[in-house]
Amino acid sequence: MQSYAEIPLSKADSAPTNGDYKVEITEIGKETVDGHPCAKNKYTVTDKEGTKNEYTVWNATDLKKFPVKIQTVEQGDNVTMLFKNVSLAKPAASLFDPPAGFTKYDNMQQMMQTEMMKRMGGGMGMPPMGH
Numbered sequence: 366m367q368s369y370a371e372i373p374l375s376k377a378d379s380a381p382t383n384g385d386y387k388v389e390i391t392e393i394g395k396e397t398v399d400g401h402p403c404a405k406n407k408y409t410v411t412d413k414e415g416t417k418n419e420y421t422v423w424n425a426t427d428l429k430k431f432p433v434k435i436q437t438v439e440q441g442d443n444v445t446m447l448f449k450n451v452s453l454a455k456p457a458a459s460l461f462d463p464p465a466g467f468t469k470y471d472n473m474q475q476m477m478q479t480e481m482m483k484r485m486g487g488g489m490g491m492p493p494m495g496h
Contacts, residue, residue, distance in 0.1 A: 366480050369463050370470045387411045393421075398434045399449060401425035429453060 387410070394405040403423035410418045423434040428451055435446045463469070470476035 366476075367464075367466060368468045368470060368476050368480060370473050370476045372473065385413055396423060398423045398425070399447070401427055401433055403433065404430070425451070 389409040389411075391407045391409075392404055393407050396403055396405050401423075403425050406422050406424060408420040408422050410420070419437065421436040422432045424430040425433045431448070431451055431453065433448050433451060437444050470479065
């Protein structure tokens, strides 16, 4: 379709606020991960319903405490996330621009209606009826 619509996030879709959860951080050691000196921390996150989630997080002291490794248990399975080639440089704003030549619509409904009309040949009238 080579089209796009900008859709702002609703309050429900945006990130939770600090009032929605409580975070407790306990340092449990120091380790090196992928060549980065790290503080190994236990994070306990409790949401407003009282549900607790625990994470082991390795915060790289040479990358402004970036969490280069995160381990947790989800539905009985151990899950590990490892971040490599971390760059703290600000990305160019142009990386977030839509591709050149794409048509912008004000909303999804407008975009879908226009694209459907194109596929139907653009005719707004009724199809010819036989006698």
